[in-house]
Amino acid sequence: NARYLADYQPYPFILSHTALDFTLVPDATIVRATLSLAPRDAATGVDLVLDGGKDVQLLRLTINGAEADPAHVTRDDEALTIAAAALPSGPFTLETEVQIDPSANTAFEGLYISGGMFCTQCEAEGFRHITFCPDRPDVMATFDVTIHSDKPVLLSNGNPVSQTEGHAEWHDPWPKPAYLFALVAGDLVAISDSFTTLSGRNVALNVWVRPGDEDRAGFAMESLIKSMKWDEDVYGREYDLDVFNIVAVDDFNMGAMENKGLNIFNSKLVLASPETATDLDYERIEGVIAHEYFHNWTGNRITCRDWFQLCLKEGLTVFRDQQFTSDMRSAAVKRIEDVRTLRARQFREDQGPLAHPPRPDHYEEINNFYTATVYEKGAEVIGMLKRLVGDDGYRAALDLYFDRHDGDAATIEDWLKVFEDATGRDLAQFKRWYTDAGTPRLTMREDWAEGTAGGTLTLTFTQETPPTPGQSDKQPRVIPIAVGLIGPNGDEVAPTRVLEMTETEQSFAFDNLGARPVVSALRGFSAPVVLDRQIDDPTRAFLLAHDTDPFARWEAGRDLALSALVALSQGQPGGDDYIDAIGRLIADQDADPAFRALCLALPGEEEVATRLYDLGATPDPDAIHAAREGLARRVAEAHQDLLSEIYDRMVVSGSYSPDAEAAAKRSLRIAALQLLNRIDNGERAEILFGIAGNMTERMAALACLIARGRGQTALQVLEEEFGDNRLVMDKWFTVQPMAAPPADAAAIAAKLAKLPGFDWKNPNRFRALIGGLTANHAGFHAADGAGYDFVADWLMKMDKVNPQIAARMSTAFETWPRYDETRRAKALAALEQIAAIEGLSRNTREMVSRMIAAG
Ligand code: ARG
Ligand code: ZN
Numbered sequence: 001n002a003r004y005l006a007d008y009q010p011y012p013f014i015l016s017h018t019a020l021d022f023t024l025v026p027d028a029t030i031v032r033a034t035l036s037l038a039p040r041d042a043a044t045g046v047d048l049v050l051d052g053g054k055d056v057q058l059l060r061l062t063i064n065g066a067e068a069d070p071a072h073v074t075r076d077d078e079a080l081t082i083a084a085a086a087l088p089s090g091p092f093t094l095e096t097e098v099q100i101d102p103s104a105n106t107a108f109e110g111l112y113i114s115g116g117m118f119c120t121q122c123e124a125e126g127f128r129h130i131t132f133c134p135d136r137p138d139v140m141a142t143f144d145v146t147i148h149s150d151k152p153v154l155l156s157n158g159n160p161v162s163q164t165e166g167h168a169e170w171h172d173p174w175p176k177p178a179y180l181f182a183l184v185a186g187d188l189v190a191i192s193d194s195f196t197t198l199s200g201r202n203v204a205l206n207v208w209v210r211p212g213d214e215d216r217a218g219f220a221m222e223s224l225i226k227s228m229k230w231d232e233d234v235y236g237r238e239y240d241l242d243v244f245n246i247v248a249v250d251d252f253n254m255g256a257m258e259n260k261g262l263n264i265f266n267s268k269l270v271l272a273s274p275e276t277a278t279d280l281d282y283e284r285i286e287g288v289i290a291h292e293y294f295h296n297w298t299g300n301r302i303t304c305r306d307w308f309q310l311c312l313k314e315g316l317t318v319f320r321d322q323q324f325t326s327d328m329r330s331a332a333v334k335r336i337e338d339v340r341t342l343r344a345r346q347f348r349e350d351q352g353p354l355a356h357p358p359r360p361d362h363y364e365e366i367n368n369f370y371t372a373t374v375y376e377k378g379a380e381v382i383g384m385l386k387r388l389v390g391d392d393g394y395r396a397a398l399d400l401y402f403d404r405h406d407g408d409a410a411t412i413e414d415w416l417k418v419f420e421d422a423t424g425r426d427l428a429q430f431k432r433w434y435t436d437a438g439t440p441r442l443t444m445r446e447d448w449a450e451g452t453a454g455g456t457l458t459l460t461f462t463q464e465t466p467p468t469p470g471q472s473d474k475q476p477r478v479i480p481i482a483v484g485l486i487g488p489n490g491d492e493v494a495p496t497r498v499l500e501m502t503e504t505e506q507s508f509a510f511d512n513l514g515a516r517p518v519v520s521a522l523r524g525f526s527a528p529v530v531l532d533r534q535i536d537d538p539t540r541a542f543l544l545a546h547d548t549d550p551f552a553r554w555e556a557g558r559d560l561a562l563s564a565l566v567a568l569s570q571g572q573p574g575g576d577d578y579i580d581a582i583g584r585l586i587a588d589q590d591a592d593p594a595f596r597a598l599c600l601a602l603p604g605e606e607e608v609a610t611r612l613y614d615l616g617a618t619p620d621p622d623a624i625h626a627a628r629e630g631l632a633r634r635v636a637e638a639h640q641d642l643l644s645e646i647y648d649r650m651v652v653s654g655s656y657s658p659d660a661e662a663a664a665k666r667s668l669r670i671a672a673l674q675l676l677n678r679i680d681n682g683e684r685a686e687i688l689f690g691i692a693g694n695m696t697e698r699m700a701a702l703a704c705l706i707a708r709g710r711g712q713t714a715l716q717v718l719e720e721e722f723g724d725n726r727l728v729m730d731k732w733f734t735v736q737p738m739a740a741p742p743a744d745a746a747a748i749a750a751k752l753a754k755l756p757g758f759d760w761k762n763p764n765r766f767r768a769l770i771g772g773l774t775a776n777h778a779g780f781h782a783a784d785g786a787g788y789d790f791v792a793d794w795l796m797k798m799d800k801v802n803p804q805i806a807a808r809m810s811t812a813f814e815t816w817p818r819y820d821e822t823r824r825a826k827a828l829a830a831l832e833q834i835a836a837i838e839g840l841s842r843n844t845r846e847m848v849s850r851m852i853a854a855g
Contacts (some may be wrong), residue, residue: 005308005361011139012046013037018141018178020131023423024118024149024185026103029111030747033131036141038091045084047497048094051128051135052080055105058132058294058643060097064088075817080132093779096132105129105762106115108803112665114251115210117186118151119264120256123600124366127178138409139305140175151185153208158262159242172260177303182259184208184247191217195228195631197238198830203228207270207466208247216271219282220246220289220656224254227290230324235398237297246270246289252724253763253804255372256288258295265292266725268764274656276728278696279666282658286328291321307366307407311358311434312412314370315378322379329660332550333594339525339551344607346372346528347439351610352814353854354847355437355468359412363824364846367804373437380528381433387480387498387526388430389423397422429502432477442501444521444533454512459483459519462505463529476504482526482549484517485510485517490546494516498526520541523549530614537563537577544581550595557581557599565608568627569620575631579638586642591651594664595765600618600671602632613818621778625742629678634674647672647684656694663696672702682708689714701733708737729757730764734772745779746786753794759797763805770794782817785826788813792830796837803841810834810847817854 003683019034039046050056056497061068063086066528072086102799105112108130128135130453139368140263143291147155148169154163157180158172160571190206191214191728197203207217224246231237239263248270264596272281298320299313326334339800349355349372356369358378364367386394397419405414412434416427440463447458461481473616485494494517497838499508509516522531540563560578567574584598585591603611605628650669653661677685685704685750702718705711715732722728737749751757752769752779762768770791774780780787791812800808835848 002362002364005306005359008306008308008445008470010040010231011134012135013134015046015139018133018142019144019146020181021146022148022183024102024147025115027101029100031096031098031100031131033096033133035094035096035133036091037094039087039089041384042089043090045087047084048087049134050080050082050132051078051125052098052132053078053110053129055100055110055129056131057099057559058096059099060095062095064092065095075808078128084247100130100481105804108251108253108763109804111183112251114249114335115186117184117188117210117249118149119184119186119231119247119249120182120259121178121253121264122181122259123257124310124370125179127181130181133178135178137177137306140177140303140407142175143170143172143181144659145170145172145183147183147185149185151187151260151276153186153188153190155182155184155208155245155262157182157249157262159261163569171485172220172241174260174301176260177409180258180260180300180303182257182262182264184245184249184262184264187211188247189214190323191221193225195225195239198232198236201239201242203239203241204243206243208245209267209271211246213248213267213271214274216273217248219272220248220265220270220285223286223289224293225294225330226286227324230290230327231294231297233319234323234327235297235320235402237294237295240301244293246292250764251762253802253808257291257294258299260296260300263292265289265706266764268730269582271727272658274658274694276695276722276725277658278694279663280696281415281656283325283329284665286323287325290324293316294320294324300361301407302402302405303409305411307358307363307369308361309411310366310369311374311378311381312410312415313374314624315358315382316415318375318379319382330592330594332592333598333660334662335524335551336554336595336598338376340730341569342372342376342525342528343610344604346376347530348606348815349373349811350377350437350468350609351438351466353817353851354811357435357437357471359434359678361435365843367843368807368846375529376652384433384478384480384527385419385427385430387482388478388500389419389425389618393419393423407484409515430478430615432475436465436474436477436599437631438465440465440474440479440527440529442479442481442522442527442529442531444519444531446519446534448516452511455514455516457485457513457517457519458507458509459499459521460505460507461501463497463501464504469853476502480525482523483508484520484523484547484549484552485513486520486543486546486548487513487517488515490542492548496523497548499501510629518546519817520547520549520552522555523552525551525555535559539579541577544599545584554595554598557604559586561603561610562608563655564631565624565627566611566615566617568631569608569612570617571623575634578631579635580641582635583639586639586646592664593668594660595669597664597667600668600675601667602628602635609777609815609818617816619822621781622742622783625778632675633678635680636677640676640679643672643676647676650741666696670697673700675705677704682710686710686714689717695728695731699735703735703739706735707741709737709741711736711841723757726762726764730768733758733765737769737773738775740774740776740779742778744780745773745776746782749773749790755791760794762803763802766794766798766805767809770809770812775810780812781823783822785823785830788827788830792834796834799837799844800836803843804843807843807847810844810851813851815844816851824855828852 017036073082109126154168156170161169177230188208248267252266263421487493547553685701689701
């Protein structure tokens with residue numbers, strides 16, 4: 001029962017206006033909906049099908065005020081159908097009255113209760129759990145919402161119309177699909193500010209939180225104001241309502257949601273103070289506040305025709321939030337971080353059983369497609385497009401996009417067409433990036449000819465994309481390959497040039513070089529591909545020392561580390577070149593601290609496993625863990641003095657600020673600490689945990705202590721200090737299985753799961769513990785299967801309560817085919833056990849069966 005892109009049909013009715021009236025009662029909320037409808041084609045009578053889940057109980061239905069004849073109304077688990085015979089041939093009003101039970105809504109989809117507050121999550125198909133409606137993104141209407149409730153704060157989309165005790169009315173003048181509807185009712189307090197737009201509209205801004213959390217909402221507000229300004233400056237996009245509300249809720253399935261004028265956020269992406277949030281938390285808050293705000297244009301004013309087009313709004317909005325963060329912080333660091341996440345999450349997805357294109361052509365459960373491929377690869381594809389058409393072409397295309405499609409529910413075809421029209425470029429081949437799954441493998445060969453044209457270097461590339469589920473045959477794609485050349489003395493002899501590869505095999509020549517240069521390839525990670533080149537460790541070390549492109553420079557260091565770890569994990573010698581090169585980098589006082597920190601952090605264990613798998617070997621998690629620990633210790637021993645000097649010097653004085661510069665110093669200090677921790681038995685970490693005034697350093701110190709088996713006291717201290725702070729306690733649950741020695745990880749997780757504080761129905765707490773274990777590579781993949789069994793047991797339990805979370809977390813298993821026979825058998829058994837559950841949700845069933853199919 002999959003749905004197919006090819007089956008798209010417009011909705012046969014036009015919905016111009018939706019009026020909703022809520023009487024909020026936790027277990028018996030009444031929703032009255034008035035839909036202003038008209039047949040799209042008056043000549044042909046078709047049935048009216050309204051989506052509505054089993055949990056929506058129909059009390060009354062009228063058409064133009066008259067009670068509908070029950071003979072014309074049929075109800076199944078997913079919809080309400082009104083026979084054509086019962087419908088007027090022209091415009092009509094359909095009214096329904098339904099009853100729902102928000103207090104029983106543990107799936108957190110539709111209207112539910114979190115910490116005593118009513119709130120909603122409708123994307124993708126949550127509105128159908130609130131009332132009957134055409135719940136699809138191409139059906140857009142203006143909304144009037146009335147809320148009756150004794151809660152003091154009553155919010156919905158659009159502009160406020162009236163607010164009296166127990167009653168509020170909202171009007172949203174911008175037509176929107178049901179997935180952008182939102183309602184919040186609770187005992188909330190706001191921190192408020194205002195913003196004047198380019199054209200002089202004064203917008204009231206509020207960040208709503210629970211009483212007591214006000215002092216942790218300021219950074220979110222600052223981030224919002226920066227985002228509004230940036231979107232005006234860079235994209236010419238202005239806000240379009242009189243108010244912008246953000247609400248923080250504790251129970252939320254994802255990060256945040258861009259409901260028109262009423263963004264709802266997971267509280268972990270709003271609340272921050274130096275004592276409770278890390279630098280990374282601050283950076284994510286800034287980025288996600290921006291992301292949701294940017295959706296107002298890329299998502300809301302222009303939405304998606306159907307959910308196959310999800311990356312139209314998500315890829316673009318991620319791309320925009322990445323640009324924003326690069327402008328607010330360090331562009332080089334942001335790029336490296338983004339590539340790291342892309343590889344860790346998207347490449348992993350693209351190279352396993354769950355691979356799908358940025359624009360999938362079928363799905364069973366759309367919630368399973370809010371993936372790294374749709375989001376992050378969707379953003380990479382736009383980055384490539386921008387590189388190909390240039391900055392001016394990109395700007396012209398975007399202006400045309402906003403102009404031409406404002407108010408539309410658009411498609412990827414529409415998107416590509418604006419680029420073609422604005423730049424004159426044919427994008428037929430480029431479109432494969434949207435329709436084809438899989439990560440292309442790019443091979444680079446170098447040929448050097450001394451005498452010819454003053455020394456010619458010819459680069460020959462070949463591309464090949466391995467088959468993915470359902471797509472065996474892959475055509476070549478357009479790949480922008482940014483290349484620069486570094487001369488033998490370390491100077492750049494050819495600045496960045498973007499080679500445009502369109503064939504399966506293609507050569508590019510560089511003349512008049514004199515001496516043979518070293519190639520700096522795939523600068524800025526100009527395309528999401530795996531690059532395979534013949535390069536030795538001394539050349540990598542040379543690039544790490546001299547490359548002028550920060551990404552390529554970092555990449556050279558990473559390759560050096562990976563090459564060492566691959567060798568070491570296979571029982572071969574390795575690491576000397578890496579240790580030397582890294583020593584020179586640590587000593588280089590001029591290098592940006594954030595950059596040095598990124599280079600100092602060894603690749604993670606799963607990254608090493610991936611490299612081994614790429615090379616055709618079977619990764620052994622225990623051997624990888626041992627290799628990485630061993631190499632870290634050698635680095636620490638070799639550079640002990642330099643590292644402790646950094647550790648002592650990178651102290652940020654004065655009061656805490658989450659800005660990029662201060663965060664960079666802390667990150668370098670922590671990178672040094674993590675290495676030294678291997679040889680000082682946790683001495684520094686223990687002191688730091690005791691004296692640090694910020695959560696960034698305290699959490700880093702705590703992880704170091706746990707890794708050394710000395711975390712108990714610090715964990716107790718943290719619990720005493722922050723036992724009532726959910727967000728800090730989430731970290732407390734995560735760090736224990738994550739930082740533990742792998743052999744103990746599953747047992748630690750099992751022990752934590754028995755604590756009364758393991759409020760597992762809360763998505764953040766569940767993700768904290770289960771995700772903490774799965775982040776411990778050798779721990780989750782323990783040979784005895786304890787990690788697999790623990791996670792599988794919890795997925796089965798969670799599936800009955802919250803299928804979205806269970807299905808999402810099941811991706812822990814997506815790499816199972818890479819490992820040895822013993823592990824494969826155990827992982828497959830765990831997956832099969834889940835699949836055998838009666839009444840398993842559509843969400844989890846789809847995920848698990850796709851993963852099993854890879855066996
Ligand atoms: N549109 C939201 C965002 O990216 C995420 C919604 C996720 N919804 C879901 N069902 N997974 O900002
Ligand atoms: Zn988004």
